[in-house]
Amino acid sequence: MTANELRKLYVSYYKERGHKLAAATSLVPENDASVLYTTAGMQPLVPYLLEKEHPLGKRLVNVQRCVRTGDIEEVGDDYHLTVFEMLGNWSLGDYFKKEAITMSFEFLTEKLNIPVSSLAVTVYKGNDKVPYDAEATQTWLELGLSKEQIFYYGDDENWWGPAGETGPCGPDSEMFYVNDLPDCSEECGPACSCGKYVELGNNVFMAYNKDKDGNLTELKQKNVDVGLGFERLLILANNLQNVYETDLFVPLINKWKK
Template identity: 45%
Template structure:
């Protein structure tokens, strides 16, 4: 099942159950939104989750591209990407959690052909403000799916205040033995789908009040699910990364963790550029700059600065822009990447000269780091990398 097959099966399954497909937004939230990038499928729908009527009704389905800077340090493992796509469904004051979970179970087992014996669920076990989510627990027990009760792991919020609620997560066993233990006890259980019962709003004092309507918000990582359905051991081995794994190793020889980071960050940078962001020292532009410079730091490790982004095959840019449906000239994406590479080379040269001064030969304190950043534009991570080199 290709990634496109996964998307089509998912969307059609929910359209048959009365959901209307909505167009996913770009990575850029609407003006005035405090977050830098869209980080979840629900983000663009916040006004409707809070009670505003949606023009397409109460049942929605979509595919939303997302970017999470919080996952940057995790990139390179088998499941995390910087830019990824989230398959999502919503009930805006319509059906409740058990129906959502039952449909989810049906899609995974009947639609995608997953053996139900390889599934495990987790459910909110209750805390000092709310009792356990017995409705979700009973649904899973009726379906014969083992359940683990947790507290913090099964409470979803988008921040310290705002919409929130208990959730039930569905895990798939990826080990080469029969399933054992539980999701919190064995990382071979991989989370594939989260169903949030978004019923509350948390206030600044920590108290909970009911939302105007009881919503369901589900999110399923497309790349993660596709790689599991394709029998691959990581998201980087799914069909989405086929051209990357075919072309990049022949261009630059790297170990597997480095290859994954380079492919992820370059692919993510292309998408960010495609959505209109350009490198800068603050905000979204700094995230883009950091992605590109992390790639170059890996490529130029061991003092191999002959590797250049100008050598990137155009096929990778076209494949990425086409997949994310971005009407952008690949030549413009290449130009932005190359210009940022040139700026970084100059910064490295200046940084080496500055750090060679006697003042910076010993250990550095916070005053040194602030001076190097404010006066010479050298961020802490670059200073540390240069000193290690």
């Protein structure tokens, strides 16, 4: 599967489910001084996550180029890049957790043929302000994951956002590919950096807005922000070992070798 084929497969999958294609935006954010570069596909959509009506409706899909330097020390391994593409889809006050998780799961397992047994997921375990995400857990179980494939973490691992200091945020449920490696310890899991678990994507349930003082208020419009790692899925789709073996890099590498 080529990079272009994967992009088209993803967009068509969500368009078949009522999503409209939203144009990708510049790497330099417009009307957003909270960050220097676009770090996620949801950044241009912040006004619409806060209840402004989007001209394309309540279901969106796109492929957005992003820049991230937070994990720059990892660049050079099999999966991490500073500039990368994010496959994104959104519900702006339409469907919520169960529908989002189900579509993510079906895309990974039915369109990319990733075995269910090779997946692991994480779920928000809650705190004194926001409860444990029972709905996400129940949805994953109904889709066929075992209890052993579900891991629970707190704010450090399973709370997303906001992209800047303020804005929409909420608990998330991340999806991982499990490499055929032994556990590095008794605590080995998706939060571990041993290489056994590779994050494929994240289902973010944006139910809150964070103000400048760190206070959370519930949004009247509950949103879903799903982001999938394009390059990592391209590796899996072609049974490759790293991103540099994909057609995103091979032509350049071959040219440099000459």
